[in-house]
Amino acid sequence: MPRTQYYVAQSLDGYIAEIDGGLDWLLRYDGEAGSDVSQATEGEYDRFFAQVGAIVMGSATYEFVLAEEQDRWPYVGTPCWVLTSRELPVPDGADVRFASGPVAPVHEQLRAAAGERNVWIVGGGGLASDFADAGLLDELLLTVVPVVLGDGLPAFARRLGQRLRLTGTRAFSNGMTELRYDVVR
Numbered sequence: 201m202p203r204t205q206y207y208v209a210q211s212l213d214g215y216i217a218e219i220d221g222g223l224d225w226l227l228r229y230d231g232e233a234g235s236d237v238s239q240a241t242e243g244e245y246d247r248f249f250a251q252v253g254a255i256v257m258g259s260a261t262y263e264f265v266l267a268e269e270q271d272r273w274p275y276v277g278t279p280c281w282v283l284t285s286r287e288l289p290v291p292d293g294a295d296v297r298f299a300s301g302p303v304a305p306v307h308e309q310l311r312a313a314a315g316e317r318n319v320w321i322v323g324g325g326g327l328a329s330d331f332a333d334a335g336l337l338d339e340l341l342l343t344v345v346p347v348v349l350g351d352g353l354p355a356f357a358r359r360l361g362q363r364l365r366l367t368g369t370r371a372f373s374n375g376m377t378e379l380r381y382d383v384v385r
């Protein structure tokens with residue numbers, strides 16, 4: 201069954217970005233684990249993304265991707281919905297659709313576009329909470345980076361109303377840990 205997944209990297213203290221949206225702690229992260237942890241992260245993202253048929257993100261995340269990738273769109277071939285109340289640019293080759301308001305109608309479009317593949321909620325935390333509150337989040341894939349930021353933008357903006365069932369953990373040789381949870385309804 202295709203699923204709606206929130207796949208995100210967070211600091212050890214639960215932040216997905218610094219207060220100003222900065223991601224240096226993640227993008228420039230260079231860590232290691234003890235010798236008993238050998239699983240490499242190489243190819244993990246590609247394997248995850250191969251199962252994704254549609255993606256959705258908030259406008260701050262979208263603008264961060266545009267700036268970071270210098271307008272080279274990293275999700276060519278995958279339809280992307282951006283939640284915003286503003287008019288924003290679209291890079292060449294990107295299939296970007298803008299929407300605003302409640303997430304339930306957007307989710308219907310995402311599901312239709314994704315077909316047999318999954319929907320990826322990229323972030324931020326407000327959007328993740330909106331999908332969870334609407335009962336539309338199936339799975340949480342959390343990559344914990346062993347960095348303590350002390351402050352920042354949280355992985356969820358609000359308390360999660362549902363229980364989480366742990367379905368898997370993996371420790372990587374760079375010190376990151378992946379936690380997989382099903383959202384129990």
Ligand SMILES: NC(=O)c1ccc[n+]([C@@H]2O[C@H](COP(=O)([O-])OP(=O)(O)OC[C@H]3O[C@@H](n4cnc5c(N)ncnc54)[C@H](OP(=O)(O)O)[C@@H]3O)[C@@H](O)[C@H]2O)c1
Pocket residue numbers: 207208209210215216217220221222223226257258259260261262264265283284285286299300301302303322323324325326327353
């Ligand atoms: N660590 C990770 O894996 C990870 C993953 C994702 C994001 N991030 C980072 O985390 C930060 C997230 O920023 P953020 O928390 O501000 O979140 P965001 O969800 O990317 O953007 C929030 C903005 O999106 C628009 N928006 C959201 N929902 C809407 C709706 N239903 N209708 C209309 N507009 C809506 C609003 O702005 P407007 O209406 O003004 O456009 C809102 O202020 C970014 O820096 C991003 O790069 C990190």
